[in-house]
Amino acid sequence: MLKSVRLKKARTMFPKGTKRKSPEDEAPGPGPLSYSLQRQSLLDMSLIKLQLCHMLVEPDLCRSVLIANTVRQIQEEMSEDGTWQRMALALAQGAQGPQGPSGLAPPLTPSPERLVASELLCRSDLKPAPHRGEGGLEERAPGAPDSPDSPYLGPFSRWEGDEGEEGEEGDSEEADEADSEDSLSDPEEEVREHTVFGTFEIKPPLAESRGPSAENRGPSAESRGPSVEPARLCDIRAPSDAALEELFSDVDPSYYDLDTVLLQGPKMGPYDLLESLSHSPALSPAPTANCRSDINELDHIMEIIVGS
Amino acid sequence: MDEDSDTRKINSSFLRDHNYATEADIISTVEFNSSGELLATGDKGGRVVVFQREQESKSQPQRRGEYNVYSTFQSHEPEFDYLKSLEIEEKINKIKWLPQQNAAYFLLSTNDKTVKLWKISERDKRPEGYNLKDEDGRIRDPSTITSLRVPVLQPMDLMVEATARRVFSNAHTYHINSISVNSDLQTFISTDDLRVNLWNLEITDRSFNIVDIKPANMEELTEVITSAEFHPQQCHTFAYSSSKGSIRLCDMREAALCDKHCKYFEEPEDPSTRSFFSEIISSISDVKFSHNGRYLMTRDYLTVKVWDLQMENKPLETYQVHDYLRGKLCSLYENDCIFDKFECVWNGSDSVIMTGSYNNFFRMFDRNTKRDVTLEASRENSKPRAILKPRKVCVGGKRRKDEISVDSLDFSKKILHTTWHPHENIIAVAATNNLYIFQDKVN
Numbered sequence: 001m002l003k004s005v006r007l008k009k010a011r012t013m014f015p016k017g018t019k020r021k022s023p024e025d026e027a028p029g030p031g032p033l034s035y036s037l038q039r040q041s042l043l044d045m046s047l048i049k050l051q052l053c054h055m056l057v058e059p060d061l062c063r064s065v066l067i068a069n070t071v072r073q074i075q076e077e078m079s080e081d082g083t084w085q086r087m088a089l090a091l092a093q094g095a096q097g098p099q100g101p102s103g104l105a106p107p108l109t110p111s112p113e114r115l116v117a118s119e120l121l122c123r124s125d126l127k128p129a130p131h132r133g134e135g136g137l138e139e140r141a142p143g144a145p146d147s148p149d150s151p152y153l154g155p156f157s158r159w160e161g162d163e164g165e166e167g168e169e170g171d172s173e174e175a176d177e178a179d180s181e182d183s184l185s186d187p188e189e190e191v192r193e194h195t196v197f198g199t200f201e202i203k204p205p206l207a208e209s210r211g212p213s214a215e216n217r218g219p220s221a222e223s224r225g226p227s228v229e230p231a232r233l234c235d236i237r238a239p240s241d242a243a244l245e246e247l248f249s250d251v252d253p254s255y256y257d258l259d260t261v262l263l264q265g266p267k268m269g270p271y272d273l274l275e276s277l278s279h280s281p282a283l284s285p286a287p288t289a290n291c292r293s294d295i296n297e298l299d300h301i302m303e304i305i306v307g308s
Numbered sequence: 309m310d311e312d313s314d315t316r317k318i319n320s321s322f323l324r325d326h327n328y329a330t331e332a333d334i335i336s337t338v339e340f341n342s343s344g345e346l347l348a349t350g351d352k353g354g355r356v357v358v359f360q361r362e363q364e365s366k367s368q369p370q371r372r373g374e375y376n377v378y379s380t381f382q383s384h385e386p387e388f389d390y391l392k393s394l395e396i397e398e399k400i401n402k403i404k405w406l407p408q409q410n411a412a413y414f415l416l417s418t419n420d421k422t423v424k425l426w427k428i429s430e431r432d433k434r435p436e437g438y439n440l441k442d443e444d445g446r447i448r449d450p451s452t453i454t455s456l457r458v459p460v461l462q463p464m465d466l467m468v469e470a471t472a473r474r475v476f477s478n479a480h481t482y483h484i485n486s487i488s489v490n491s492d493l494q495t496f497i498s499t500d501d502l503r504v505n506l507w508n509l510e511i512t513d514r515s516f517n518i519v520d521i522k523p524a525n526m527e528e529l530t531e532v533i534t535s536a537e538f539h540p541q542q543c544h545t546f547a548y549s550s551s552k553g554s555i556r557l558c559d560m561r562e563a564a565l566c567d568k569h570c571k572y573f574e575e576p577e578d579p580s581t582r583s584f585f586s587e588i589i590s591s592i593s594d595v596k597f598s599h600n601g602r603y604l605m606t607r608d609y610l611t612v613k614v615w616d617l618q619m620e621n622k623p624l625e626t627y628q629v630h631d632y633l634r635g636k637l638c639s640l641y642e643n644d645c646i647f648d649k650f651e652c653v654w655n656g657s658d659s660v661i662m663t664g665s666y667n668n669f670f671r672m673f674d675r676n677t678k679r680d681v682t683l684e685a686s687r688e689n690s691k692p693r694a695i696l697k698p699r700k701v702c703v704g705g706k707r708r709k710d711e712i713s714v715d716s717l718d719f720s721k722k723i724l725h726t727t728w729h730p731h732e733n734i735i736a737v738a739a740t741n742n743l744y745i746f747q748d749k750v751n
Contacts, residue, residue: 038638042584045642058394058420061482061501062532062551063647066588069530073584 036083043074335738337725341405341413344729347375347736348415349743350400354384356417356470358428359745375745379428381470384419396421402487404496406509414473416496420483423498425474425509433461479505479515486535492543499536502529504548504566518566519548519558534592534649541601549606553590557617573604573620575613585637585646593649598658599730605661607652610634612663614675627673627680630665632703632714645719656731664723667712668739669699685723685737685744696746 046067078084333351340347347359360378387396398419406414412429437459441447482500489496497518498505504519519536523529536548544560556569577586589609596605603624604615610631613623629650633640640646645666652663664670665682673680682699702711725738733748 039584042638042641049644058392058483060647062485062534062591063644065529065532066551066591066647069587070584073587 039074039077043071043078046071046074334741335725335743336399336401337403338727338736338738338743339403339405339415340727340729340736341415342407342730344731344734346378346405346413347727347745348403348405348417349736349738350383350403350417351741352397352399354382354386354398354400354419356381356383356400356403356415356426358413358415358470379468379470381426383417383424383426383472384422387421401484404487404489406489407493409493416487416489418484418487418498421477421480423476423484423487423496423507424472425476426470427473428468428470431467431469432463432465434464435459436462474509474512476507476512476515479507485533486537488536488538488546490538490543491541495543497536497538497546499533499548501532504533504536504546506560516564518560518564520565520567535595537595537597539601540597540599547595547597547604549592549595551591552587553592553608555592555595555604555606555615571617571620573615573623575622581634583637585641588641588646589637594651596652596654598654599656600658603658605652605654607650607663609646609648609650612652612661612673614661625675627661627671629663629671630669630701632701633666636714640719643719645722648722648724650722650724651726653726653728655728655733662726662728662735664726664737666719666722667717668721668723669701670723670726670737683746685739685742686721687742 049067050064050071075084078087333353333355335349335351337350338347339349345361347361349357349359351357356379357377358379359375361373361375364373383400384398386398388394389396396419400417400419402416402418404416406416408414412427415426415428417424417426436443437457439448439453439456439459440450476498480498480500480503482502484498484500486499487496488499494510495506495508498507498515499519502520502522503517505515506518507515519533521531521533530552532551534549534551536546539545539547545557546560546566547555547557549555553574555573557571557573558566558568559570560566562568562570577590592606592608594607597603598605598614602617604617606613606615606623607629610629610633612627612629614625614627616624637646650664652661654661659676660672660674662670662672668685669682670685671680671682682701683696684699697710700708700711701717702708702713707713721740723737723739727736729735735746737744737746
């Protein structure tokens with residue numbers, strides 16, 4: 001059974017060289033900068049957890065409900081202090097601009113793609129239907145703030161299809177099924193446009209140095225860090241538990257570092273935080289060679305699983 | 309109960325009997341039967357192993373009865389739900405014994421979807437001397453039979469057989485998390501994330517839904533049922549706990565559908581400790597009535613609480629299981645440990661409560677003396693017949709000898725399932741795939 005998935009993306013969350021504005025320029029937040037970062041990382045972590053559920057066995061509903069409630073809480077708090085609105089704004093800007101590395105966005109949001117992942121997944125009536133071109137996502141303006149308290153959608157459509165009396169249950173189930181087949185080919189189109197669903201594209205700004213992921217989703221020029229592998233794996237219907245374990249066995253087990261660093265509190269300024277993260281052996285972006293070998297290993301495992 | 313006997317009970321005077329390694333399968337539930345003579349374990353592979361306490365021998369009165377394997381059977385098999393393209397795990401989630409009414413033993417075992425009633429019976433005699441077949445079972449030629457004889461029962465080697473007598477299936481869309489036998493011994497409830505169903509033990513093709521918290525729109529789901537149990541004496545009362553930290557007591561006489569509770573237990577949240585994890589750690593993983601029926605015990609991630617059934621607004625007692633984890637909640641959320649579902653258990657006299665923790669530690673709290681102890685279930689740290697040494701987790705900077713620091717705790721070694729003998733101080737503790745049975749020291 002899939003166990004602890006470490007935040008591999010944590011390495012990329014605070015990459016070297018990302019320009020950060022000083023706290024004075026930052027819009028007023030509820031507390032020190034580290035709190036907002038912590039909250040954002042918690043949000044991202046939660047969203048990933050909700051996605052990593054498409055295993056062979058039906059996932060734990062209680063766990064999903066608790067994670068979804070946490071996401072909602074964070075979303076509500078972000079709406080209250082205006083962070084949410086700023087993110088949405090940055091998203092809108094980022095979507096029009098080139099899909100490039102961060103540095104353009106306001107603080108707290110190093111990557112527009114990450115905004116997309118967070119924002120979209122917290123939106124209301126976000127169904128897998130868009131994959132089939134029903135245009136649900138495209139029609140909607142990327143402005144979640146207008147409905148910050150709309151019910152969080154996504155994980156629970158999987159538990160529909162109870163007595164079968166509600167039509168939408170059937171649809172979302174179908175959509176779920178179709179999703180699993182289509183997701184391997186569709187998402188790169190969506191990412192190219194402006195949206196992400198099911199893949200949590202948390203694009204690392206060091207994308208270039210990592211090299212392309214060998215397990216291609218078509219001609220997408222974007223590279224994906226290993227963080228995307230788990231989400232995609234979910235859509236493959238029959239990964240063996242052992243293969244998955246192997247896949248994640250090399251994920252960094254130093255989650256305590258993240259805890260320590262992020263909860264350092266106001267003692268650290270923004271640059272300190274960045275420095276400590278980049279110097280921490282566990283969390284610093286791995287040298288290119290390591291990334292490549294990681295990816296090769298993952299590719300190899302993926303091949304085994306897919307049976308190519 | 310005087311001070312000395314209390315001290316003896318919880319201050320490390322437990323001997324270790326046996327260490328059973330159950331074929332590398334992870335134990336998912338343990339349960340003593342109502343007399344304490346039998347101990348059942350269920351594992352992830354769908355098997356049930358039943359241990360029986362050997363009779364105490366007169367020649368060695370100080371050697372207490374030990375538990376030996378009595379019966380092993382495959383209770384559930386893995387299944388595949390073709391409609392949803394999902395596997396149904398064979399892991400045994402819960403086992404509940406029925407009180408013994410004749411020579412056979414009965415237990416209910418359940419996986420995520422199906423409850424089964426198993427009959428465990430002994431066979432130590434077999435009939436011999438048939439007329440129409442000989443001893444090997446071959447049919448005799450009737451023309452060679454000249455006289456009739458009456459078959460007699462001859463002793464044979466003891467054989468313990470387990471047969472599935474009832475299968476209660478197709479009543480749960482969501483995963484069953486608990487079962488509970490009613491004190492009327494005729495009905496039982498099975499509970500999944502959103503519903504509680506009432507069954508008659510004799511009828512397998514029909515069950516009554518008595519609690520349903522499924523919202524009309526699943527996307528509005530914010531709360532699930534985590535556990536449910538019948539009151540030990542009142543056959544019309546049951547309680548169920550939720551992922552939001554509340555317990556509802558329901559009376560089945562009020563209405564057919566018990567969505568309306570008659571008592572609602574919840575402790576208001578302490579605003580000073582509020583965090584994004586507050587709700588998750590308040591989720592109740594287990595609820596148990598006391599044997600006397602006056603109290604309820606609940607286990608959430610960091611505490612065990614004892615509630616007086618007459619007082620709904622706050623618990624009577626709160627015990628910190630591993631408060632040193634409070635500063636690690638973010639990591640524990642990341643590695644999913646925060647979702648671990650620990651069980652809790654009363655001793656026979658309701659004076660001591662026990663629950664598990666990480667690093668193969670388990671904790672006992674004496675409700676009268678307010679003393680507590682941390683013990684460890686591991687082969688390395690205790691030899692058979694040795695007295696368990698109390699353990700301590702060091703939270704501050706200075707670590708004393710024999711203390712273990714929070715960062716050294718092994719979170720993969722968790723004790724989720726424990727059970728206490730109904731009358732004596734014998735406990736069974738499941739540590740991953742090992743079962744530990746501890747007994748009180750005999751002076």
